[in-house]
Amino acid sequence: MSRYAHPAGPRHADVLPEDHPPAPPEDLYALDPRVWPGGAHRADGEIVLGGVAATELAREYGTPLFVLDEEDFRARAREFRESFSAVGADVYYAGKALLTKAVARWVQEEGLKLDVCSGGELAVALAAGFPAEDIGLHGNNKSESELARAVDAGVGRIIVDSFDEIDRLERIAADRGARPRVLVRVTTGVEAHTHEFVATAHDDQKFGLALSTGAAERAVRRLLDSDHIDLVGLHSHIGSQIFDTAGFEVAARRVAAFLARIHADTGATLSELDLGGGLGIAYTPADTPLAAKDIAQSLSAIVARECEAGGLPVPRLSVEPGRAVAGPAGVTLYTVGTVKDVEGIRTYVSVDGGMSDNIRTALYGAEYTCAPASRAGSAEPMLSRLVGKHCESGDIIVNDLHLPRDLRPGDLVAVAATGAYCHSMASNYNHLPRPAVVAVRGGSSRTLVRRETEEDLLRLDRG
Ligand SMILES: Cc1ncc(COP(=O)(O)O)c(C=O)c1O
Numbered sequence: 309m310s311r312y313a314h315p316a317g318p319r320h321a322d323v324l325p326e327d328h329p330p331a332p333p334e335d336l337y338a339l340d341p342r343v344w345p346g347g348a349h350r351a352d353g354e355i356v357l358g359g360v361a362a363t364e365l366a367r368e369y370g371t372p373l374f375v376l377d378e379e380d381f382r383a384r385a386r387e388f389r390e391s392f393s394a395v396g397a398d399v400y401y402a403g404k405a406l407l408t409k410a411v412a413r414w415v416q417e418e419g420l421k422l423d424v425c426s427g428g429e430l431a432v433a434l435a436a437g438f439p440a441e442d443i444g445l446h447g448n449n450k451s452e453s454e455l456a457r458a459v460d461a462g463v464g465r466i467i468v469d470s471f472d473e474i475d476r477l478e479r480i481a482a483d484r485g486a487r488p489r490v491l492v493r494v495t496t497g498v499e500a501h502t503h504e505f506v507a508t509a510h511d512d513q514k515f516g517l518a519l520s521t522g523a524a525e526r527a528v529r530r531l532l533d534s535d536h537i538d539l540v541g542l543h544s545h546i547g548s549q550i551f552d553t554a555g556f557e558v559a560a561r562r563v564a565a566f567l568a569r570i571h572a573d574t575g576a577t578l579s580e581l582d583l584g585g586g587l588g589i590a591y592t593p594a595d596t597p598l599a600a601k602d603i604a605q606s607l608s609a610i611v612a613r614e615c616e617a618g619g620l621p622v623p624r625l626s627v628e629p630g631r632a633v634a635g636p637a638g639v640t641l642y643t644v645g646t647v648k649d650v651e652g653i654r655t656y657v658s659v660d661g662g663m664s665d666n667i668r669t670a671l672y673g674a675e676y677t678c679a680p681a682s683r684a685g686s687a688e689p690m691l692s693r694l695v696g697k698h699c700e701s702g703d704i705i706v707n708d709l710h711l712p713r714d715l716r717p718g719d720l721v722a723v724a725a726t727g728a729y730c731h732s733m734a735s736n737y738n739h740l741p742r743p744a745v746v747a748v749r750g751g752s753s754r755t756l757v758r759r760e761t762e763e764d765l766l767r768l769d770r771g
């Protein structure tokens with residue numbers, strides 16, 4: 309089940325949640341392995357990530373700090389690659405979750421391909437030396453220059469999303485005498501069980517071309533007739549943070565049936581089918597993620613069955629996980645700045661970051677797990693809300709949690725499972741410089757992205 313919590317209605321007004329107050333956990337200092345990166349543990353009371361103590365990281369790099377456990381990231385990438393290559397499928401890591409040059413290199417070294425969805429992400433990938441032929445370019449509004457750059461670089465696939473884009477790409481390809489390989493992004497009408505903002509297969513939204521209206525079929529026919537574009541397949545992405553296989557399976561069945569229909573009507577055999585990303589992760593111990601191996605087997609079996617029934621060769625399958633690779637590897641460290649007891653209600657613990665480094669709680673009502681990071685003890689649990697320092701009452705990182713009653717300014721706290729869609733969605737709201745991203749592994753740490761400074765921000769301001 310999705311953990312996105314707030315479909316509608318008041319969230320942080322004067323109405324307390326129905327289940328208020330939540331039960332305190334048995335151990336305020338526990339690091340549940342379902343939520344924290346592999347190998348995370350406590351030594352002398354403080355959290356140790358990739359062999360490096362939280363206080364050491366805070367001292368060296370400051371807070372807020374995105375800490376990425378390299379081994380955890382690589383292990384998840386490997387698990388996807390092994391599970392999917394066992395069924396003859398490719399894995400494209402979705403760079404929108406988190407992309408730096410080092411991350412792109414890890415992805416390549418672990419044998420994955422890469423999905424980018426803007427010129428900026430493409431630039432990072434190419435700067436990291438990622439092979440262009442292993443990159444897929446997404447986007448519902450790719451500009452002329454983004455498409456031209458992708459064609460010039462020789463990206464392996466462009467996932468087209470509209471008729472305007474097809475026009476644009478044809479012109480660009482014709483001018484260059486190139487023949488880009490293209491997949492059509494289709495919407496299958498599946499209502500994914502997740503937050504509305506991250507569901508992408510229902511018809512009434514901006515992505516893709518609908519199977520139900522005939523738009524997908526018109527795009528396919530148009531591309532099959534093109535002299536400048538090589539239509540190689542179809543793409544479907546049903547949404548994000550999904551925990552049940554049903555949505556993936558229905559989508560797989562529908563696109564495979566569509567492939568069979570194209571084959572019957574036009575004789576064309578499309579050789580690639582991408583079923584997108586969207587696998588959920590555990591933000592709290594209550595979340596129950598699917599295993600890569602299980603989803604690989606069930607999707608490949610469904611596609612094989614549908615294609616065989618339609619009398620066409622089984623296409624090469626691919627998927628695009630982002631969160632499931634990067635999310636659990638990341639932890640955000642914050643320093644507590646103020647502890648304010650709102651009598652009879654709860655205690656507000658303010659830290660030195662907030663919605664500018666993690667917008668997901670404000671945007672989707674996402675849930676997170678937080679633990680004291682710099683020391684352990686035996687204090688009583690205190691019903692709390694972890695908030696940021698922005699000028700916004702919805703600047704909440706963790707809505708309901710228990711922290712130790714002796715928490716005080718200067719203590720560190722850590723929020724788990726922030727490797728995906730936190731750094732990549734960060735902003736400079738209230739002119740807060742964005743935090744550094746640091747990788748930890750085998751007892752040492754290094755900067756992947758340095759912390760921004762106020763000078764960085766002022767440099768852009770022309771006065
Ligand atoms: C087309 C596409 N592929 C892959 C992803 C990655 O999704 P996730 O990080 O949920 O695996 C997304 C984001 O939802 C997407 O839009």
Ligand SMILES: N[C@@H](CCCC[NH3+])C(=O)O
Nearest residue numbers: 404506548549668728729
């Ligand atoms: N950014 C979203 C997911 C959307 C991904 C792209 N379609 C999240 O944090 O969950």
